Amino acid sequence: MPFLISALHLIHFLQKNNKELAEMSYLKANAVLPKNLIKEIQKYVQGETIYIPKPENAHRKWGTRSGARKTLDERNQSIKDSFKSGKTISQLAEEYYLSIETIKKIIYKK
Template structure:
């Protein structure tokens, strides 16, 4: 995250208004909910895990055991069960 000088981006009237509440401190202004990205959208992690989990379900349906999948993917038996039995 990069810091931006308020005086460079805010109108003077708004800067004066904010200064009545806080001066010389850092303020985080969150993104509007409509502009937020979901976890993993930017990095591609969400897509990776979705595809991996679909593959795990497909392999399980073809007869692989939970223990086999656990070893193959380096996940706990409980994690494999959660993936297999989730409603996604």
Template sequence: MNYINATKILPEYLIKELQEYVQGDYLYIPVKEGKHKEWGELSGCKAAILTRNKEIIMEYQNGITVDELSEKYFLSTHAIRKILYQK
């Protein structure tokens, strides 16, 4: 989460109004309904995991065993199987 100085983005009248309720503290402003991003979208983690999972599936289809994939990707055999058998 990034903090933004209110004086850089809000009009002065709005800052004065907000100061009636809070001064010198952090104020969280929630995202509008329907504008939330899913986990990992901003950081790129979701895309990286999806790419990794596709590689695991492709390597398995090319003959790499579950145990070998487990060692290569530092995941348990159970986690590899979940990736392989997901719908």
């Protein structure tokens, strides 16, 4: 198994560091994997497109790369602060163009 994990790291490295490969919708196994690993994979699947997921620790939360997550977190904190300062849920819904239920979810989220 350590060999398989290192092959996955190789693919990740190639995708991050080679624009041409990163822009492709798939990678050819012969271009990035050792022959003995390809033979091992062929015991399970041949001639098919397979998805190899990222390791769990490589996943990013939604919006972290684009900055959208940070923007929403800041907006939500502003909503919570305004509510603590006395604004009503209805006022906040109108001000932020959100439904009353969405404002409640933001305010009462732990």
